[in-house]
Amino acid sequence: MPKEINVLFLDDEENILFAAERLLMAESYGVVTTTDPDKAMELIAGNPIKVVVSDQRMPKIVGVAFLRKVKEVFPDKVRILLSGYVDFVTAEEAINLGEVYRFITKPWKTPFLKASIQHAIEQYDMVQANRLLFEASERKNTQLEVLNTKLQGMYEAQKAFTSTVSHELRTPLSSIKMAVDMVMAGTAGDLNQNQKKFLSMAKDNVDRLNRLINDILDLTKLESGRMLLKLEHADLGGIIQGVVEIHTAVALEKGLILKAELAENIPVVPLDKDRIIQVLSNLVSNALKFTDKGGVTVVTELLADKDEIRVGIRDTGIGILKEDFSKLFQKFQQLGDAGECKTGGTGLGLAICLEIVTRHGGRIWVESIYGKGSCFYFTLPIHGKREVKA
Ligand SMILES: Nc1ncnc2c1ncn2[C@@H]1O[C@H](COP(=O)(O)OP(=O)(O)OP(=O)(O)O)[C@@H](O)[C@H]1O
Ligand SMILES: [Mg+2]
Structure with missing residues (x-):
């Protein structure tokens, strides 16, 4: 199979080209050589050239100018300048201007020329691979943006x-x-x-x-963040007592004991009263709904080290399996037999509680033993609202 041409050599001296060709062919590089700079441009355009090596002193154009032209037309090609010691300043300039990747003095040392060509090819391949990666990630980004x-x-x-x-x-x-x-x-x-x-x-x-x-x-x-909290410093104990009173009739009807056991050192806390009543009502009504024996107790505790109050709604009801804990707070999630027909709910209550408590800067979670009962906890920060979600 004919070798892919990756290296172009331009020099006005045929014997240099011959030597270079033999050397690089032996290293299994695909090489093309020419003494004519215009022909060189054509060859670069027509072959998968990765590296262009040019002599500096040529009758038609100096090497640096030729390589500058290559850079303008084919910016990816890696360019190497060949020259005698006398041209060192020119070469240094060209390297510093980014027109030339390496400078090799003539007569070259064979291992040095081979290593330079090899590095240049690797450099070319690396740039191409990076470009492909970059283009792929750009395409992905655009797709993601559209999506x-x-x-x-x-x-x-x-x-x-x-x-x-x-x-x-x-x-x-x-x-x-x-x-x-x-x-x-x-x-x-x-x-x-x-x-x-x-x-x-x-x-x-x-x-x-x-x-x-x-x-x-x-x-x-x-x-959507359109519901703004109306924060006021409120007596959480009083609010809990109120919610317990509202639900007492339902508890009595089911033969359950509903009570509050409130800590005495609970300070007033900034909260949106209506929204916290909504949270407590849903948690208490859930507890009553899923309990047939025993009762429901609302407890409070001051977690001074964390600067927050913890409220717990404890029941002696059906309990919840551990693997279901994370599902509960998602919209329209009802477990087992808790479907609409049996209990009259739709599975939105806990999702609303999660939003309201989070907007207050608090947390909400459940602890439960299946078959024995559950305790739903939520916390409220004592000082100010730390709104997590906009
Ligand atoms: N105290 C509890 N004991 C056992 N299971 C519970 C308890 N609280 C909630 N659950 C389970 O979590 C599900 C979701 O509760 P959530 O309050 O979100 O909805 P719901 O009470 O069914 O309906 P909604 O509150 O919208 O009227 C309930 O259907 C039930 O399966
Ligand atoms: Mg509910």
Whole structure:
């Protein structure tokens, strides 16, 4: 197979070219030689040349000028200048200007010429490999940017869609609720037991839809950073007592004990009252929902070393498997039998809790023994809000 021509040698002396050709061919380089600088340019254009070696003193053009021209037309080719000692200053200049990669004195020392050609070829290959890598990474970057823009657009569209649809659903839903309430109140005449039963089912489902729409709207706002926290210094103990009171009726109905065991040294902390009530309500209602025996206790603890308060909602309910812990805080995640039909939820509560607690600069997690009970914890920083997510 004919060898690929990688090295071009330009010199006005035929015997030099002959010697160079023999030497480099023996080293299995593909070499082409010429005494004519114009022909040299043609050969560079027509062959996969990696290295151009040129003599300095030639009748038509000096080597440095020729190599400068090569650099302009074929910037990747690695250029070597051949010359006598007398031209050292010219060579030094050319090297410093980046026009020449190496300078070899004539008469050359064979190992030195061979090593220089070898290094020049390696240099060429390295630059090409780098270029290929760079181009590939540029292409990837462009693809990623396009994809990112597309995803961002889709995310924005989905957000806009979610909030528009939720708003649009709310209005007709309130009129349905109002109409059902009026009929149930007897405004349209007396109702028999069956009619009352069906209307009450309709009302329950309207309430459930309302809750779902509100949750979706809340989560969309929280995730997009459009829900600003209204921070005030508040008595967390009082807030917990309030949430416990609201849920006492449900607890009694299930025969469960619901109580708060609050530490005495809890300072007032900056928090958004409505949002923290939302977190506590979801955690307490979850605890009651997934407990059939025993009860639910809300505990607080001051973690002074960490500058934060920890709230725990402990139940003696069904418990959660360790492998499910990370799933719980994702949207629409419900475990095992906790599907909508059985427990009436949609799996958004904990996702909302995570957003709200994180926005307060706190953390939320669960500890649980399957079959024995769970404790959901969240923390709130005592000093100021350290908002993690915009
Ligand atoms: N205290 C708990 N004990 C056992 N499992 C729980 C407990 N709290 C939450 N879970 C599990 O985590 C799931 C997600 O809870 P999350 O509050 O996000 O949704 P949900 O209560 O099902 O519905 P939603 O809160 O939207 O009305 C629940 O469906 C349930 O499987
Ligand atoms: Mg819930």
